[in-house]
Amino acid sequence: MRKHLAVLTALAVAVVAVAVVALSSSSAKTAGSKAGALPASATASIASASITEKPGENPVGQQLYGKKSGGTLTVYSGEDFEHLDPGESYFELDYAVMYATQRPLFTYPPNSNTTLVPDLATAMPTTANGGITDGGKTVTVHIQPNVKYSAPVNRDVTSADVAYAIERGWNPNVANPYMEYFQTLKGAPGKGGPIAGITTPNATTIVFHLTAPQAQLLIGALSLPLSSPVPESFAGPMDKHAPTTYGSQAEVATGPYMIEANPSTGVFAGLGYQPGKSLTLVRNPNWSASTYSSAFHPPAYLDRINVEIGGEASVIGPQVLKGSDSVQLDTPANTVVALAYEHYPRQITFTPGSGDHYVALDNVHGVFTNVNIRRAVWANLDRAAIVKLRGGSLVAEPATHFIYPGNQGYTQSGGAAGPNYPWNKDVDGNLQVAEHYMKLAGYPSGKYTGSETVQIVAGNNADAPAIAQVVDQDFTQLGLKVRLTEVDQPTMYAKYCGVPKEEIDACPSVGWIRDFADPLTTLFETFYGPAIVPTNNSNWGQVNEPAINKEMVTAENTVNPTQAAAAWAKVDDMLVDNAVAIPEEWDNQPNIEAGDVAGVNDLWDTGSWDFMFTSLK
Amino acid sequence: MLRYIIRRVLWGILMLILVCAATFVLFQVLPTVNPAVLRAGRNASPKIIHHIEVEFGLNQPLWVQFWRYLKHIFLHFNFGYSLYSGQSVLSLIENRLPATISLTVGAVVLWVVIGIPVGIISAIKRGTFLDRAAMGTALALLSAPVFWLALIAIYLFADELGRWPILPGPDSYVGLTADPWMWFKSLIMPWLVLSATQAAIYSRLLRGNLLEVMGEDYIRTARAKGLPERKVIWRHGVRAAITPVFTVLGLDIGALLGGAVLTETVFEIHGIGLLNFDAISHSDFPIVQGTTLLAAMFIIVANIFVDVGYAFIDPRVRYS
Numbered sequence: 001m002r003k004h005l006a007v008l009t010a011l012a013v014a015v016v017a018v019a020v021v022a023l024s025s026s027s028a029k030t031a032g033s034k035a036g037a038l039p040a041s042a043t044a045s046i047a048s049a050s051i052t053e054k055p056g057e058n059p060v061g062q063q064l065y066g067k068k069s070g071g072t073l074t075v076y077s078g079e080d081f082e083h084l085d086p087g088e089s090y091f092e093l094d095y096a097v098m099y100a101t102q103r104p105l106f107t108y109p110p111n112s113n114t115t116l117v118p119d120l121a122t123a124m125p126t127t128a129n130g131g132i133t134d135g136g137k138t139v140t141v142h143i144q145p146n147v148k149y150s151a152p153v154n155r156d157v158t159s160a161d162v163a164y165a166i167e168r169g170w171n172p173n174v175a176n177p178y179m180e181y182f183q184t185l186k187g188a189p190g191k192g193g194p195i196a197g198i199t200t201p202n203a204t205t206i207v208f209h210l211t212a213p214q215a216q217l218l219i220g221a222l223s224l225p226l227s228s229p230v231p232e233s234f235a236g237p238m239d240k241h242a243p244t245t246y247g248s249q250a251e252v253a254t255g256p257y258m259i260e261a262n263p264s265t266g267v268f269a270g271l272g273y274q275p276g277k278s279l280t281l282v283r284n285p286n287w288s289a290s291t292y293s294s295a296f297h298p299p300a301y302l303d304r305i306n307v308e309i310g311g312e313a314s315v316i317g318p319q320v321l322k323g324s325d326s327v328q329l330d331t332p333a334n335t336v337v338a339l340a341y342e343h344y345p346r347q348i349t350f351t352p353g354s355g356d357h358y359v360a361l362d363n364v365h366g367v368f369t370n371v372n373i374r375r376a377v378w379a380n381l382d383r384a385a386i387v388k389l390r391g392g393s394l395v396a397e398p399a400t401h402f403i404y405p406g407n408q409g410y411t412q413s414g415g416a417a418g419p420n421y422p423w424n425k426d427v428d429g430n431l432q433v434a435e436h437y438m439k440l441a442g443y444p445s446g447k448y449t450g451s452e453t454v455q456i457v458a459g460n461n462a463d464a465p466a467i468a469q470v471v472d473q474d475f476t477q478l479g480l481k482v483r484l485t486e487v488d489q490p491t492m493y494a495k496y497c498g499v500p501k502e503e504i505d506a507c508p509s510v511g512w513i514r515d516f517a518d519p520l521t522t523l524f525e526t527f528y529g530p531a532i533v534p535t536n537n538s539n540w541g542q543v544n545e546p547a548i549n550k551e552m553v554t555a556e557n558t559v560n561p562t563q564a565a566a567a568w569a570k571v572d573d574m575l576v577d578n579a580v581a582i583p584e585e586w587d588n589q590p591n592i593e594a595g596d597v598a599g600v601n602d603l604w605d606t607g608s609w610d611f612m613f614t615s616l617k
Numbered sequence: 618m619l620r621y622i623i624r625r626v627l628w629g630i631l632m633l634i635l636v637c638a639a640t641f642v643l644f645q646v647l648p649t650v651n652p653a654v655l656r657a658g659r660n661a662s663p664k665i666i667h668h669i670e671v672e673f674g675l676n677q678p679l680w681v682q683f684w685r686y687l688k689h690i691f692l693h694f695n696f697g698y699s700l701y702s703g704q705s706v707l708s709l710i711e712n713r714l715p716a717t718i719s720l721t722v723g724a725v726v727l728w729v730v731i732g733i734p735v736g737i738i739s740a741i742k743r744g745t746f747l748d749r750a751a752m753g754t755a756l757a758l759l760s761a762p763v764f765w766l767a768l769i770a771i772y773l774f775a776d777e778l779g780r781w782p783i784l785p786g787p788d789s790y791v792g793l794t795a796d797p798w799m800w801f802k803s804l805i806m807p808w809l810v811l812s813a814t815q816a817a818i819y820s821r822l823l824r825g826n827l828l829e830v831m832g833e834d835y836i837r838t839a840r841a842k843g844l845p846e847r848k849v850i851w852r853h854g855v856r857a858a859i860t861p862v863f864t865v866l867g868l869d870i871g872a873l874l875g876g877a878v879l880t881e882t883v884f885e886i887h888g889i890g891l892l893n894f895d896a897i898s899h900s901d902f903p904i905v906q907g908t909t910l911l912a913a914m915f916i917i918v919a920n921i922f923v924d925v926g927y928a929f930i931d932p933r934v935r936y937s
Binding site for chain 2: 076079080081082083172175177242243245248249269270274275276277308310311312314315316318319322323488490491494495533534535536
C-alpha cells in the first residue's frame with residue numbers, strides 16, 4: 001500500500017535522505033575521522049576552521065597538457081541530465097556533456113573565468129581585426145574549415161549551420177531559455193526560421209547585425225552551447241516535434257566526443273543515453289585536433305566516459321574517493337566533503353565563483369517597500385551563520401554584493417569587502433546598525449511596530465529550512481511578524497517567488513549562476529525592472545528602480561570591456577545602496593575525484609569536470 | 618469459480634479507473650507546479666509556457682483532459698512523456714521493470730524460505746531457547762529500517778567501500794541476460810537487506826497464527842484420532858495459519874513490484890523505485906503518475922491472485 005500515494009513515497013524519500021546523512025557521519029567515525037566524530041551539521045564548523053588551511057586543491061593553475069592518453073573514466077552522478085540538445089541545455093551537468101561533444105563559436109579555457117578564446121571560430125572578433133564594426137553593432141565571425149559532423153551527417157560544418165542553431169532557439173519546440181541575449185539582433189525575436197540579423201556571406205563566415213552596440217554581450221553569449229552548429233537537414237524534421245527530439249533521441253557531434261549512437265541514424269536514445277541510468281561518451285571519429293586555433297586545443301585524453309546516473313550522494317562519494325578511474329559529476333554530500341577534506345585532500349577541489357544566494361525582498365509591496373527597513377534587515381542578517389549552514393568556508397563565503405567572484409566587475413565593485421555601506425559591514429549581523437535604520441524608517445524604538453506580517457516562502461530541501469530559520473529569527477529580532485512557509489524548491493520558484501502577483505515579501509536562498517563572465521548575466525534578469533514577467537519571473541523582488549534600470553542600459557551598451565565592468569560595478573553599488581535584496585553567500589563548488597584521476601575543473605562552469613582535459617594518471 | 622474471477626477482474630478494472638482519477642486529480646488538477654513551467658525550463662517566457670500548455674492540452678477543460686488521459690492509458694497504454702527527457706514513460710517503465718522484478722523475486726524467495734520455517738519452528742518449540750533467539754533476532758530486524766540496514770551492509774561488505782569487501786556494492790547490478798553470474802552476485806546484498814525485515818515480520822506473524830490455531834478444538838480432535846504430530850502440524854495447523862501470511866505476501870509482492878524505492882536508491886539499482894525517486898526529486902509528474910498506476914495495478918492483480926488462491930489454501934474457503 002505504501003506505493004499507492006506519491007506523497008507517502010516522497011515522505012519515505014525524505015526519511016532516507018535524513019538517515020543517509022546521519023549514517024554517513026557515523027561511517028566516517030568508523031574510519032577514525034575527526035569530521036565523522038561530529039554530527040553531519042557540525043561538518044560546517046570543521047570546514048570553517050580556517051580558509052587558509054584548505055587541504056583540497058584549488059583548481060586554478062591545474063595542468064592541462066602533457067598528460068597520459070587513453071583509458072575509461074567512470075562518472076557518477078546522482079542527478080540526471082535535463083537536456084542534451086545544445087539549443088535547450090541550461091544546466092551545469094548538461095554543459096559537461098555539451099562542451100565535450102559540441103563546438104560553440106567561442107569558449108572559456110578550463111583555467112579562466114573571464115577570458116574567451118575561439119573554439120569553432122578562427123579568432124576572437126575585435127575592432128582591430130575588423131570583427132567588430134559599426135560602433136559595436138556588427139560582429140563578423142569566421143569559422144574553422146574542415147570541422148566535420150559525426151555520423152550520419154559526415155559533412156563539413158558551415159556558417160549556415162551556426163545560423164540555424166541560433167535561430168532554432170526561438171522555435172517554441174526548442175524554447176532556448178537565454179534568447180534575451182540575442183534580442184538586439186535585427187528581426188529578433190524569430191520564430192525558428194531565418195532572421196535579418198544573421199547572414200552568412202559564405203560557408204565559413206557569419207555576420208551578426210545588431211540594433212544596439214552590444215557586440216561584447218553577443219560575443220559572450222556565443223560561448224553558450226546555442227552557438228554550436230546544428231545541421232538543419234538532420235535536426236529540422238526533429239524540430240517539428242513538440243518538444244524537439246533532437247538531443248533526446250538523436251544528435252550529431254562536432255567536439256572530440258559524441259554520445260554513443262547508431263552510426264547510420266545518429267539515434268542515441270537507448271544506446272548511448274538511457275534516461276536516469278547511463279550516458280556513454282566515445283571518441284568522435286570525425287573530430288580533428290588540427291581544426292583549432294592556437295589559443296585552445298583540447299587534448300581529449302580519454303577514450304571513453306561512462307556516466308552512471310542515479311544513487312544516493314553519500315554512497316557515490318565514498319565510491320569515488322576509495323575507488324579508481326572515477327569522478328563525481330554532481331555536488332558531493334556535505335558529509336563526503338568533510339570525509340575528503342580529512343582523508344583525501346588531494347582528491348577534492350573547491351571552485352570559487354560558482355554562484356550566489358540571496359534573500360529576495362519584495363521591493364514594491366508590503367513592509368519592504370521602505371528602503372530603510374530593507375537596509376535594517378540586511379544589517380541584522382547573520383550571513384556568517386548562513387555560510388556555516390551551507391557547509392562552511394570551504395564551500396561558501398559571506399556575500400557582500402551581487403557581482404560575485406569570477407565575474408568581470410567583481411574587483412571594481414569592492415571585491416570581498418563589497419561596497420562600503422554601514423549595513424554591509426558586519427557579516428555576522430549588527431543589531432545596533434539595524435535598529436538605526438529602523439528608526440530612519442519611522443520606528444523610533446528601533447523595532448517594527450506596524451501591523452503587516454512578513455510572508456516568507458522558503459525551500460524545504462537540504463539546508464534551505466535552516467537558513468530560512470536564521471532569516472526568520474533575524475527579522476523577528478527587529479519586531480517583524482513573520483509567517484514562514486516551506487515548500488519544495490520547484491514550487492517555491494514556480495508558484496510563489498516567481499509569480500509577482502503572489503506578493504511574497506521574502507524568499508531566502510534564491511540562487512543565481514551567471515551564464516558567462518559579463519555581469520549583465522548576473523544582474524539583468526534578476527534586478528532589471530522591464531525584465532519582470534507574470535510567471536517564471538527571475539526578478540524575485542520585482543526590483544524596478546528607474547535609476548538602476550537606466551544605469552543597466554548604459555552598462556549594457558558600453559563596448560569597451562574595462563569601461564563596461566566599471567559601469568556594472570556602479571550598478572552593483574546602486575543595488576547595495578538600495579538594499580534591493582540581501583546577499584547571503586557566494587558558492588565555492590566542491591568536486592571529488594579518485595586518486596588515479598587527473599581531473600580538470602572548468603572554473604567558468606562552477607568547477608564542473610572538463611572531459612576534454614581530464615585524464616587518468 | 619470462473620464467475621468469481623471475472624467479477625474480481627471487473628472490480629479490479631474499476632479500481633484502476635478510480636486510481637487513474639485520483640492520480641489525475643493529484644497531478645493534473647492540483648499540481649504543486651504547472652507542468653508546462655517545468656517543461657519550459659529555467660528562464661522561459663510566458664509565451665513559450667503558453668505554447669507548451671497548448672501542446673500538452675493543459676488549456677483544455679478538465680474533463681477533456683481526463684478523457685484523453687484515460688483513453689491514452691486504456692486504449693494505447695500510453696502513460697505520457699517525461700517532462701525533462703521527453704522519453705515515453707512506458708518505455709522507461711519497461712526498461713526498469715526487469716531490475717525491480719529481479720529484486721522482488723529474489724527477496725520474496727529469501728524471506729519466505731527463511732521466515733516461514735522460522736515461524737513454524739518457533740511456534741512448535743515455543744518458550745525454548747531456539748524460539749527466544751529467533752524471535753529476538755526478528756524483533757531486532759524489525760526495528761532496523763531497510764535503508765539503515767542497506768548502508769550498514771554496504772559499509773561492511775561492499776567492494777571498495779566495505780571493511781570486508783566480499784560482495785559487489787552499489788551500482789553493480791547488471792541484467793540477467795547480460796551476465797547471469799554477476800546478476801546473481803550483485804543482487805545478493807539487496808536481497809538479504811530487503812528480505813531481512815520481511816522475514817522477521819513473516820516469522821512473527823506465522824508463529825502467532827500457528828500458536829492460536831494449534832489451540833483449536835479441531836487440532837485436539839486430529840491428535841485424538843491418532844494422526845502423527847507432523848501431519849497435525851502441516852495438514853491442519855500450518856495450512857490454516859498460513860492464510861493471513863499469504864494475504865500479506867500477495868500485497869507485499871504487489872507493492873514491491875511497484876518499486877522498492879529505498880533499496881533501489883541506496884544500491885543504485887535502476888528499477889522502478891529509483892525511477893520514482895528521481896521523478897519525485899524533479900517533480901516529473903508523468904513518471905510519478907505512471908509508476909503510481911503501475912504500483913496500483915500490481916497490488917490489484919496481487920489481490921485477485923490472493924483471493925483466488927484462498928480457495929486452494931484454506932479449506933474453509935470455497936467460491937461458488
